[in-house]
Amino acid sequence: MPEASRTAVLVCQGRAVAHGRIAPGRFADPVAMSLLRGGERDAVEVARAGTPPQGVSARIGYESLTAVARTMVPRTVAVDDAVRERPGPQLVILGAGLDGRAFRMAELSDVDVYEVDHPASQADKRERAAGLRPVAGSLRWVPVDLARDALGPALAAAGHDGTLATTWVWEGVVPYLRRAEVAATVRAVAGRSAPGSRLVVNYQSPSLKATLGLGVARAMARLSRRPDPTAREPRRSAWTPERFRALLAAGGWRVATDDDLLALATRLPSPTRHPSGMRTGRVAVADLA
Template sequence: MSGSGSGSGSGRAASRTAVLVCQGRAAAHGRAATDHFADPVAVGLLRVAERETVDDVRAKIPPEGRQERLAYESVRACAEVVVPRTVAIDEALRARMTGQLVILGAGLDTRAWRLPGLAGTDVWEVDHPASQQDKRARLAEAAPARRGPDKDGPVAAGPAAVARSVRFTPVDFAVDDLGAALDAAGHDPSAPTTWLWEGVVPYLTRDEVRATVAALAARTVPGSALVVNYQAPSARAAAGRLLARVLGGSVTSGEPWRSLWRPRRMAALLAEYGLRVVSDDDLLALAQTLGSPARRWTSLRSGRVAVAESR
């Protein structure tokens, strides 16, 4: 695996929400929508205490203790959200596979290690430097060192990537130049690219979202597509988050939501940059189609996956 880009390393800690999402996928693997959803790689990226919570959720045994119970409920709720989100995104990617996939805010995304359709695709994992460093450490710990399919990394550790290559590209969307980082990491702006932006938009300000769309659009040629997951405003979901904070905090309280987008606004922003939305679905509808658990219907209903194409 290669690493490049100029990452600012702004002193912030690795993302905890990235770990939570990974725990959600590990908890749901083999338990929910099994005809459509699977993530056997996720569990290997978790540390011991993180796996214990996943095991409790899989066994449906809530632990004693306030913090442990909070972690349990967070993973359980997250599992509900990530199943339809992952299925929708995987399907969108399969239908729009190009030779280049750029994953923005990759966190502990496992697609480069689990989607066989990526065998002919180079993957750029773009993330905040702290989160990316954490992922690379987890990959190295996940399995004994051995040579992977990466172009210029000396020895790759961890699970074998199925993608043609995985190029780690540290970028803080708030301060770094995404285009320059991708140039340095070998991304070809003249060839079609599939862009994936999952679970990141809420953590960015509106200006940061716009700047990121502008930067990716400048490297987007016809035949490219953007798959973006974002949150629409919801009074009920906002009240739920407030209540969780009042009742004892949240495992992700260090990463506040900064922007919510109505579908119309998101479509208008993307259209300004030449990307036409061809689908935009809420996660509740997707969960109901899959028959996956949907107790958290307010969160599910405000979570969306949109696909936009450049023609």
């Protein structure tokens, strides 16, 4: 991935669209808009207006951002709840992208936060976040390519303490890694997790329908001459819940909950139409056995 992640921008836009509009009181991301640039914000404003615009290209952009917003709400709420329940004393966000937690979660005021991301994505995030003040106890940047670099030594060099409990957030990243890279990351995470640690991970389960849907979305983006944020970030792995549970168990993790996004969404107070792909996205919360 030679350039900063575009899917990180897309999901941040989704959270900015949803903020204050979907499940208010349960979902909030007041920081998302501040992490976006001019044209990215304009697209968010169009989707927030809630009126489908004229023209095929504009309409495709509106519909896809609206669907991303609906998908981001249950995912974000599930991760936030799991972090609030066990926030630290250290929080490592793997593949952080434009994650705003270090800037928006008051519960992290005593927590040392480490944002790990691909170097190109992290450099972009640091530029975007330059005017923002973290609310976390501390925020350290750890550039790591999870497909090439050793995660453990990079975290140790950044000051992460392997003898203290860590909560790990790994959201929206597993699909972009190959199976062996996912397994290596689970091993590295286990190697730096003291008793009391928690792993909160979002992954995709295999789905022919979702794969076809992604293909259709790409074709529509091409036809409408819109940039396709997923073009340079191919999906590389999907996991059945059973297989993912076994992978985590091998690292010493006991899965406490593992829900699909549709199930999580139905527990939220805001009835919205649910995009069909929501059934394949999952959030698992696992604690050290």
